[in-house]
Amino acid sequence: MKTKVIAVANQKGGVGKTTTTINLAAALAELGHRSLIIDIDPQGNASTGLGSDPESRDLTTYDLLFEDVGLDAASIPTDVENLDIIVSNTDLSSVDLDLVTQENRSFLLKEILRSDASTLAGYEYIFLDCPPSLNILTINAIVAADSILVPLQSEFFALEGLSQLMVTIREIRETANPELRIEGVVLTMFDKRNNLSLQVEKDAREHLGHLVFDTRIPRNVRLSEAPSHGLSVHEYDRYSIGAQAYRRLAHEIINKNKELG
Numbered sequence: 001m002k003t004k005v006i007a008v009a010n011q012k013g014g015v016g017k018t019t020t021t022i023n024l025a026a027a028l029a030e031l032g033h034r035s036l037i038i039d040i041d042p043q044g045n046a047s048t049g050l051g052s053d054p055e056s057r058d059l060t061t062y063d064l065l066f067e068d069v070g071l072d073a074a075s076i077p078t079d080v081e082n083l084d085i086i087v088s089n090t091d092l093s094s095v096d097l098d099l100v101t102q103e104n105r106s107f108l109l110k111e112i113l114r115s116d117a118s119t120l121a122g123y124e125y126i127f128l129d130c131p132p133s134l135n136i137l138t139i140n141a142i143v144a145a146d147s148i149l150v151p152l153q154s155e156f157f158a159l160e161g162l163s164q165l166m167v168t169i170r171e172i173r174e175t176a177n178p179e180l181r182i183e184g185v186v187l188t189m190f191d192k193r194n195n196l197s198l199q200v201e202k203d204a205r206e207h208l209g210h211l212v213f214d215t216r217i218p219r220n221v222r223l224s225e226a227p228s229h230g231l232s233v234h235e236y237d238r239y240s241i242g243a244q245a246y247r248r249l250a251h252e253i254i255n256k257n258k259e260l261g
């Protein structure tokens with residue numbers, strides 16, 4: 001089995017990266033696909049959202065990147081069966097500086113995931129929850145990833161930020177990661193009664209075509225409540241429209257990858 005590494009990225013904050021990472025990974029895990037989330041955002045929202053107490057974070061993504069601890073040692077189980085996480089904290093915020101002088105600074109994560117290939121085989125999916133910028137952490141994620149999944153918030157200017165991301169993706173493809181695919185763009189916080197949401201969807205489908213997932217993630221208060229309980233939305237309110245949408249997205253990804261073989 002080949003592990004699939006998916007970077008969840010968009011340099012805009014608050015667009016649904018972390019919500020998507022947690023609930024998509026949890027949906028895949030529930031379906032029996034063993035998955036790992038690596039929290040590479042110093043804010044540690046994915047870690048907190050899955051119930052990790054910031055005070056008691058022992059080994060973090062920082063240790064994975066700089067202390068040679070290895071994937072196996074750094075990952076901890078979550079309450080969701082089949083889902084592990086490598087947590088992060090503010091230690092990671094110094095990485096930009098720590099890495100300035102290092103020559104291979106964009107390849108750090110890729111090299112770790114490569115050298116840990118035997119352990120990787122235990123996971124079908126590895127999700128990289130990126131910080132809200134195109135900094136060196138995000139670059140490391142995109143360089144290390146097989147594909148990139150972009151949450152697009154259904155609001156004004158949503159597509160503007162996307163072109164900058166597409167330029168970065170093209171640059172990384174030309175240099176560090178020629179195999180990089182775009183897993184897809186998922187519309188988040190969608191409100192079908194709102195004309196703006198519909199307009200963003202129309203624009204996105206016009207410009208990005210098949211890259212846009214059929215599944216739209218609706219704006220749903222259950223999705224914003226779940227992380228404060230340290231739960232995925234599937235555990236928190238399984239039949240909420242948010243939970244159902246993320247399960248549909250999981251199926252869409254599974255089917256898409258089946259077709260690709």
Ligand code: ADP
Nearest residue numbers: 013014015016017018019189218219220223224
């Ligand atoms: P990012 O990781 O891109 O910064 P988050 O996933 O943290 O974005 O989402 C930003 C905020 O919006 C959070 O408070 C989150 O709970 C909320 N949120 C995300 N997606 C939805 C949604 N579909 N419906 C309602 N609230 C959402």
Ligand code: MG
Nearest residue numbers: 017018041045
């Ligand atoms: Mg986030």
